[in-house]
Amino acid sequence: MGRVMGLTGNEAIAYAVKQCNVDVVAAYPITPQTIMVEVISEYVYNGEMDAEFVCVESEHSALSACIGASLTGARVFTATASQGLALMHEMLYIASGLRCPIVMGVANRALSAPLNIHGDHSDMMGSRDCGWIQIYAENSQEAYDWVIQAFKIAEDHRVLLPVSVNIDGFILSHSMERVEVLEDWEVSKFLPPRKPLITIDPTKPITVGALCLPDYYFEMKFQQIQALKESFKVISEVNAEYETLAERKYGFLETYAMDDAEAAIICLGSTAGTAKAVAADLRSKGKKVGVIKPWVYRPFPEEELVKALGDVKALAVLDKACSFGAPFNALCSDVITTLYRYGKDLNVFNCLHGLGGRDITPSDLKIIFDEALEVAKTGKKGYVKYIGVRE
Amino acid sequence: MLIEVRWHGRGGQGIVTVSRLLAQAALLDGKYVQAFPEFGPERRGAPVTGYTRISDKPIFVHSQIYNPNIVVVVDPTLIGRVNVAAGLAPKGFIVANSERRPEELEGILGVKDAKVYVVNAMKIALDVLGRPIYNTAMLGALLKAAPLTTMDSLIKVISERFPGAVGEKNIAVIKRAYEEAVGVE
Numbered sequence: 001m002g003r004v005m006g007l008t009g010n011e012a013i014a015y016a017v018k019q020c021n022v023d024v025v026a027a028y029p030i031t032p033q034t035i036m037v038e039v040i041s042e043y044v045y046n047g048e049m050d051a052e053f054v055c056v057e058s059e060h061s062a063l064s065a066c067i068g069a070s071l072t073g074a075r076v077f078t079a080t081a082s083q084g085l086a087l088m089h090e091m092l093y094i095a096s097g098l099r100c101p102i103v104m105g106v107a108n109r110a111l112s113a114p115l116n117i118h119g120d121h122s123d124m125m126g127s128r129d130c131g132w133i134q135i136y137a138e139n140s141q142e143a144y145d146w147v148i149q150a151f152k153i154a155e156d157h158r159v160l161l162p163v164s165v166n167i168d169g170f171i172l173s174h175s176m177e178r179v180e181v182l183e184d185w186e187v188s189k190f191l192p193p194r195k196p197l198i199t200i201d202p203t204k205p206i207t208v209g210a211l212c213l214p215d216y217y218f219e220m221k222f223q224q225i226q227a228l229k230e231s232f233k234v235i236s237e238v239n240a241e242y243e244t245l246a247e248r249k250y251g252f253l254e255t256y257a258m259d260d261a262e263a264a265i266i267c268l269g270s271t272a273g274t275a276k277a278v279a280a281d282l283r284s285k286g287k288k289v290g291v292i293k294p295w296v297y298r299p300f301p302e303e304e305l306v307k308a309l310g311d312v313k314a315l316a317v318l319d320k321a322c323s324f325g326a327p328f329n330a331l332c333s334d335v336i337t338t339l340y341r342y343g344k345d346l347n348v349f350n351c352l353h354g355l356g357g358r359d360i361t362p363s364d365l366k367i368i369f370d371e372a373l374e375v376a377k378t379g380k381k382g383y384v385k386y387i388g389v390r391e
Numbered sequence: 392m393l394i395e396v397r398w399h400g401r402g403g404q405g406i407v408t409v410s411r412l413l414a415q416a417a418l419l420d421g422k423y424v425q426a427f428p429e430f431g432p433e434r435r436g437a438p439v440t441g442y443t444r445i446s447d448k449p450i451f452v453h454s455q456i457y458n459p460n461i462v463v464v465v466d467p468t469l470i471g472r473v474n475v476a477a478g479l480a481p482k483g484f485i486v487a488n489s490e491r492r493p494e495e496l497e498g499i500l501g502v503k504d505a506k507v508y509v510v511n512a513m514k515i516a517l518d519v520l521g522r523p524i525y526n527t528a529m530l531g532a533l534l535k536a537a538p539l540t541t542m543d544s545l546i547k548v549i550s551e552r553f554p555g556a557v558g559e560k561n562i563a564v565i566k567r568a569y570e571e572a573v574g575v576e
Contacts (some may be wrong), residue, residue, distance in 0.1 A: 004418055005418075006411065006414055006415045006418050006424065006426070031432075117431065117432065118430060118431070119430075138453075139453070168453075170427075170430040170431075171427075171430075171453050172453070174427055174428055174430065175425050175426065175427035175453070176411050176414055176415075176424070176425065176426040176427065177423075177424065177425050177450075178418055178422075178423050178424055270453040271453070273451040273452060273453045274451065274452050274453050274454050276451045277451040277452040280451075357430060359454055359455045360454060361454045361455075361457070362452065362454060
């Protein structure tokens with residue numbers, strides 16, 4: 001067993017970043033991510049971390065600085081949330097387009113207006129199609145473990161894509177939990193210094209991000225599509241190697257009590273924890289329910305999801321961000337698309353929950369499980385529910 | 392078994408700190424923990440809450456705490472102004488910083504099913520620290536009411552967090568609060 005520490009999600013990510021021997025951090029503080037950046041700047045200031053901490057005037061500049069640093073071959077980290085991620089939007093596509101293996105911690109928070117500093121997934125879902133690998137953690141332990149794995153995945157030459165590690169704002173970013181950490185040398189052994197494929201060098205000038213007209217742009221994008229597909233293999237390899245080191249098993253998704261389950265909840269992040277607690281309680285009362293929690297949201301793990309379904313008859317898909325005007329919210333759309341592509345006809349309904357930090361309680365989740373069990377029998381499907389909203 | 396604790400105080404009184412110190416001590420005992428603040432902006436002087444979960448098994452639940460097993464009232468001026476007993480689970484405990492007798496406080500709070508403990512944390516803090524910082528005193532009183540951790544673990548956590556004289560004084564505060572805390576007979 002590793003050394004045990006009490007760390008919030010923000011602190012767990014900062015601690016992992018320190019152990020990953022990151023060369024450059026450029027970030028701008030924003031609630032609820034602030035402490036992540038504060039702790040890292042302290043590490044740099046007191047000499048615990050040999051990195052360049054670049055103070056910038058905005059998130060747009062933060063990611064711009066990270067892209068430049070990453071192109072020199074440095075290992076780079078940044079962090080943000082909410083409006084900060086929205087302000088980065090332009091640069092998110094440049095980071096993935098230039099194939100910069102940057103890792104970013106996101107303490108997910110609602111988007112304005114109205115102004116709200118609490119947790120939901122609007123920020124990352126708003127940048128869902130930016131070409132980054134996107135990971136959602138359920139707790140501080142997972143946040144810590146995924147950051148270490150994220151650098152290894154991002155920097156693999158078969159991938160060379162940026163990765164975001166998402167933690168629910170406040171619920172995880174500000175909650176101290178038991179975290180087993182690795183020793184510095186163990187992380188260094190698992191994650192040796194980055195070996196860049198191409199670096200920018202003033203003595204050998206090259207052009208990066210040049211104008212690319214209709215004759216080549218599409219091919220550049222196709223390479224990104226292929227790199228994301230290729231990342232499946234790399235993520236699996238990295239998960240396997242990490243398991244040998246840390247004795248904690250990761251994958252594209254986690255299943256809980258899915259054996260012989262008739263109904264299941266699919267959701268991202270901390271909500272899955274509460275859903276697991278409720279599922280355990282319902283199981284003890286003989287109700288056959290389970291939970292599927294995608295860790296990796298992009299690329300979307302279709303094959304693993306279909307495998308995880310088993311003989312389940314009904315699914316409640318819980319989204320924590322609204323896709324305004326869409327038939328379903330983002331995660332539910334992905335799940336239904338996957339079912340269609342694999343020829344599976346299940347009874348699926350979508351639950352929008354937790355917007356602006358609205359708490360999702362065990363009793364909310366119990367109602368959703370009961371409804372899913374009912375839907376497994378009645379066959380009612382294809383509707384969207386709004387959990388806990390006053391209409 | 393999962394125990395949920397709610398801390399009541401005012402912004403600036405170290406409510407987040409004390410909720411985490413308890414969790415840190417329980418970690419040393421090999422327990423699983425969560426400690427989190429009332430989510431949102433920090434508000435100096437305003438009534439605030441903090442939370443600690445402690446369990447022998449991994450804690451999955453990430454919702455807020457509505458029915459705590461134990462309520463700790465760090466700021467005595469909150470009694471009568473904030474419903475500190477709100478949602479208290481059956482057979483719960485209230486541990487309050489108060490000059491009153493526990494029976495008297497029990498009457499004021501109007502709780503029937505809960506066991507009330509009091510300690511004059513203000514006096515202890517002023518005597519030992521010379522300053523009205525009484526969050527750590529409440530750890531001693533809480534330990535008297537319910538063995539959520541051990542004195543050894545508390546001492547270890549305090550000495551790590553506050554090295555030197557500050558830590559030693561806070562340990563003295565905790566020990567004295569443990570001795571002086573009294574519950575309804």
